[in-house]
Amino acid sequence: MYHPTALADTIAAIATAVVPAQGSIGIVRLSGSQALPIAQQVFLPQGSPIWQSHRVIYGWIRDSQGRRIDEALLIWMQAPRSYTREDVVELHCHGGIMAVQGTLQACLAHGCRLAQPGEFTLRAFLHGRLDLTQAESIHDLIGSASPQAAEMAVAGLQGKLAQPIRQLRQRAIGLLAEIEARIDFAEDLPPLDISAWWAQLEEIQAEIRQLLATAPHGELLRTGLKVAIVGRPNVGKSSLLNAWSGQDRAIVTDLPGTTRDVVESQLVVHGIPVQLLDTAGIRASSDPVERLGVERSQRLAQTADLLIFVVEAPTGWTEDDQTIFATIQARPLLVVVNKVDQVPLDQVVLPQGIPPPIGAIASQGIGIRELETAIQEMAYQGKIAPTDKSVTINQRHQAILFRAQASLQQVEEAIQQDLPFDFWTIDLRTAIHALGEITGDEVNESVLDHIFSRFCIGK
Ligand code: GDP
Numbered sequence: 001m002y003h004p005t006a007l008a009d010t011i012a013a014i015a016t017a018v019v020p021a022q023g024s025i026g027i028v029r030l031s032g033s034q035a036l037p038i039a040q041q042v043f044l045p046q047g048s049p050i051w052q053s054h055r056v057i058y059g060w061i062r063d064s065q066g067r068r069i070d071e072a073l074l075i076w077m078q079a080p081r082s083y084t085r086e087d088v089v090e091l092h093c094h095g096g097i098m099a100v101q102g103t104l105q106a107c108l109a110h111g112c113r114l115a116q117p118g119e120f121t122l123r124a125f126l127h128g129r130l131d132l133t134q135a136e137s138i139h140d141l142i143g144s145a146s147p148q149a150a151e152m153a154v155a156g157l158q159g160k161l162a163q164p165i166r167q168l169r170q171r172a173i174g175l176l177a178e179i180e181a182r183i184d185f186a187e188d189l190p191p192l193d194i195s196a197w198w199a200q201l202e203e204i205q206a207e208i209r210q211l212l213a214t215a216p217h218g219e220l221l222r223t224g225l226k227v228a229i230v231g232r233p234n235v236g237k238s239s240l241l242n243a244w245s246g247q248d249r250a251i252v253t254d255l256p257g258t259t260r261d262v263v264e265s266q267l268v269v270h271g272i273p274v275q276l277l278d279t280a281g282i283r284a285s286s287d288p289v290e291r292l293g294v295e296r297s298q299r300l301a302q303t304a305d306l307l308i309f310v311v312e313a314p315t316g317w318t319e320d321d322q323t324i325f326a327t328i329q330a331r332p333l334l335v336v337v338n339k340v341d342q343v344p345l346d347q348v349v350l351p352q353g354i355p356p357p358i359g360a361i362a363s364q365g366i367g368i369r370e371l372e373t374a375i376q377e378m379a380y381q382g383k384i385a386p387t388d389k390s391v392t393i394n395q396r397h398q399a400i401l402f403r404a405q406a407s408l409q410q411v412e413e414a415i416q417q418d419l420p421f422d423f424w425t426i427d428l429r430t431a432i433h434a435l436g437e438i439t440g441d442e443v444n445e446s447v448l449d450h451i452f453s454r455f456c457i458g459k
Pocket of ligand 1: 235236238339341360362363
């Protein structure tokens with residue numbers, strides 16, 4: 001058990017995002033055996049309410065000196081029917097920093113401990129309400145930046161990843177049991193049907209490969225892509241960003257070099273969250289390198305996953321374009337030829353060796369659909385897009401599955417080398433242990449620390 005003594009505390013934290021003067025409601029959450037008695041010291045109900053689980057009670061929050069600091073609602077969720085499976089109390093205050101902070105302070109003054117990041121969810125895990133993949137899915141759901149990413153997280157929350165992993169582990173345990181029985185009761189049992197046993201091992205391996213194939217898609221949905229728009233001044237970078245993001249966030253002007261800072265927009269491209277960066281940032285300068293924003297382009301080229309290099313049809317590919325291109329050509333790149341309303345794409349002379357260009361009229365939003373298709377294709381290039389996209393693994397699962405896979409390969413090698421059963425069981429046990437680490441059936445403290453420390457306080 002993880003930090004057994006820590007579970008004895010009653011913890012409290014602000015459960016909602018606190019942006020000063022922006023939220024209409026803020027929630028302070030308490031969990032632990034003393035949640036209700038502590039809340040009853042902090043909360044003064046109006047009238048004589050019935051203290052019943054899962055009922056809303058109206059009243060006032062008092063600070064440690066008994067002064068009323070907010071009007072609030074209280075919900076008590078008696079164990080085990082709560083998020084943590086402990087007694088949970090939620091105090092719904094007015095939003096903004098003062099009311100929720102004051103409420104939290106009052107709870108701490110009456111004996112709560114401030115929760116660690118992710119501690120509510122950790123408790124839910126330790127009490128068996130969630131497995132580790134579900135806990136990770138909650139984190140993913142909170143951070144998801146596209147409907148598809150949220151859908152994936154909800155699938156995980158429903159146990160759709162834990163299920164196949166547990167089944168695989170059970171099958172591996174079944175295989176182990178057959179071997180162990182042969183070790184212990186060799187005389188009483190018929191000899192092992194090695195080819196049937198091997199076939200089952202192969203099936204497990206195939207399913208692990210299928211799960212591993214979902215990693216790139218999961219990773220894309222979780223972390224998204226950073227896409228930078230680069231190119232010389234006045235080719236239409238800001239216009240492209242604006243048309244694409246549907247917002248007038250970058251300043252569009254006829255004068256070159258007015259986009260002084262990097263402008264960012266969040267988009268969703270075929271389910272992939274995309275952070276779009278407009279790199280213009282050109283300052284009026286006689287230094288040609290500075291003038292072209294080459295340095296800035298280079299810097300962004302290093303951090304971005306994909307570059308959109310914009311050139312324009314009326315001037316065609318210029319020397320300046322060539323200078324910029326030389327600095328970024330090693331990176332994943334799409335080329336957009338803008339302003340094809342003025343000169344058609346097929347009349348624009350482009351150098352050999354550049355990726356197939358996409359024609360655009362940024363000011364009218366034309367070419368964006370083609371650009372999005374190209375981004376999707378590049379994002380999955382060389383990677384297998386899984387068939388059932390709702391179930392995907394994360395990097396932690398991927399690392400563990402690689403370990404499990406390696407151990408199962410060792411088992412196959414032991415069989416091929418005619419080694420005794422004991423040798424098979426060692427690696428098979430390692431693989432079983434690994435599969436258990438994904439769901440948390442086998443787990444150690446550092447893994448829990450790693451997972452839950454990424455959560456926010458209050459979750
Ligand atoms: P940036 O410096 O690369 O960000 O370029 P801007 O987006 O500021 O655009 C420079 C000028 O080109 C502005 O006057 C835009 O209206 C114009 N422009 C942008 N896209 C197009 C296009 O597709 N066709 C035409 N004809 N003009 C465009």
